[in-house]
Amino acid sequence: MKLSEIKLTNPYLALPDECYTRVKPTPLENVFLIHANEEVAKLLDIDSEELYSDAFVEFVNGAWQLEGSDPFAMCYAGHQFGHFVPRLGDGRAINIGTIKQWHLQLKGAGQTRYSRSGDGRAVLRSSIREYLMSEAMHGLGIESTRALALIGSEHKVYREVWETGAIVLRVSPSWIRFGTFEYFSHKKRYEELEALADYAIAESYPHLVDAPNKYLQFFTEVVARTARLMAEWQAVGFNHGVMNTDNMSIAGLTIDYGPYAFLDDYDSKYICNHTDQGGRYSFGNQPNIGEWNLQALMHTLSPMAHIHKLEKALAQYTELYTDRYLQLMGQKLGLDVLKDEDLELIKHLLGMMQGLQIDYTLFFRTLSHYEGERSTLLSLGLFHKPMHEWLDSYDERLKANTSTTEERHSAMLQTNPKYVLKNYMLQEAITAAEDGDFSVVDRLFEIAKDPYAERQAHERWAGATPDAFKNQKLSCSS
Incomplete structure (x- = not known):
């Protein structure tokens, strides 16, 4: 379909007026296309050749609106680092319409009513990070928002220094957050709260539209999706960095990519956000924060469902998270049937990795080729005894497997990525892009699409993070 043939819809605008504010994008100066995602274009039924036209840029x-577009910013509240803020909202994101149930949003397209003292812009570095990482998470099989395109400009934007502005065209099956519910609950606007819940159910849980006790069932499924998402983050070694309730998706998606990081060396206490001085959103604390945020959501729904029943639903979170996490870790270890004692094997492994400061992704990819010869694995850590002790336990455990060694290798290589987009890799792309070279963005995008593939040309990115770039912390403007 050509852009001129597309007709956007705006289903969110059927909600009460207080849910949003209409606003027009403010275009950047002297813009150009950096990258377009042809796979996402197919989801939207947009012809791929349209992506490289001046009209698409x-x-x-935001300088050309498609038929039916009625741009708006969404209103929501949120707990930020545990402290409730009664009104936040899309401060630098503008929703421009919906295609085939995918909601399109321009991030960095100018000020909205909710920008507060901000300029509504996104800089090139943060836009590259979001564009690449949303595709990387999709490539890893983790539920995420995605992006259709990234454009750059000569428009000057000030953060700590002057930078250039950019826009990411993000797409998602839902942009509703836990904090969206908190906004109306805090204001005791229960009619709007119920309308929002009905909308969210129809959008993300349509099988519950006519279900008895649908609000309780809705919360029960949000708990399950959140538990699954947290387990997937932990298993792959992803640290989000800003798990405020306004950054938590009601649909169980990974949203709002800021100062995130994939683990370099395994460290359960790793903090990727330098604003997070207390470690609230440290890597190891993410499952707990997932539950904390669900508890906040639970209270917003209590006017529509019995609080004790909601509490019972929330009480399932730990078991749901643990079951999924153990299942994923068992897959990473090549265990074809989980046993009760596998929890201790996993704890032993993580303790060994923490003590030896072993690269998380590299270890599991290397283990995927393990046949009993230990030298390659031993070379990943400075001391060999702890690794020998764990491998002794692992060898013994593998005896209970019913699969062959070849089958185990094959399954593990499809579970343990060869590549994750670590921050030093992204910084390389950003540094080149700031000099007008977007080739590294192109290469990382290809890696992100299939992180399990062997790519001889990119082998240098499959090793441990260079010492000079390990465990860096980033700002929320990232």
């Missing part, structure tokens, strides 16, 4: 810049 103007569309992403």
Whole structure:
């Protein structure tokens, strides 16, 4: 379909007026296309050749609105680092319409009513990070928002220094957050709260539209999706960095990519956000924060469902999270049937990795080739005894497997990625892009699409993070 043939819809605007504010994008100056995602274009039924037209760049810049577009910013509240803020909202994101149930949003397209003292812009570095990482999470099989395109500009934006502005055209099956519910609950606007819940159910849980006790069932499924998402983050070694309730998706998606990081060396206490001085959103604390945020959501729904029943639903979180996490870790270890004692094997492994400061991704990829010869694995850590002790336990455990060694290797290589987009890799792309070279963005995008593939040309990115770049912390403007 050509851009001129598309007709957008705006289902969110059927909600009460207080849910949003209409606003027009403010285009950037002297814009150009950096990258377009042909796979996402197919989801939207947009012809791939349209992505490389001048009209498409103007569309992403907010300078040309497609038929039916009625741009708006969404209103929500949120607990930020545990402290409730009664009104936040889309401060630098503008929703421009819906295609085939995918909601399109321009991030960095100018000020909205909710920008507060901000300029509503996104800089090039943060836009590259979001564009690449949303595709990387999708490639890893983790539920995430995605992006259709990234444009750059000569528009000057000030953060700590002057930088250039950019826009990411993000797409998602839902942009509703836990904090969206908190906004109306805090204001005791229960009619709007119920309308929002009905909308969210129809959008993300349509099988519950006519279900008895649908609000309780809705919360029960949000608990399950959140538990699954947290387990997937932990298993792959992803640290989000800003798990405020306004950054938590009601649909169980990974949203709002800021100062995130994949683990370099395994460290359960790793903090990727330098604002998070207390470690609230440290890597190891993410499952607990997932539950904390669900508890906040639970209280917003209590006017529509019995609180004790909601509490029972929330009480399932730990078991749901643990079951999924153990299942994923068992897959990473090549265990074809989980046993009760596998929890201790996993704890032993993580303790060994923490003590030896072993690269998380590299270890599991290397283990995927393990046949009993230990030298390659031993070379990953400075001391060999702890690794020998764990491998002794692992060898013994593998005896209970019913699969062959070849089958185990094959399954593990499809579970343990060869590549994750670590921050030093992204910084390389950003540094080149700031000099006008977007080739590294192109290469990392290809890696992100299939992180399990062997790529001889990119082998240098499959090793341990260079010492000079390990465990860096980033700001929320990242």
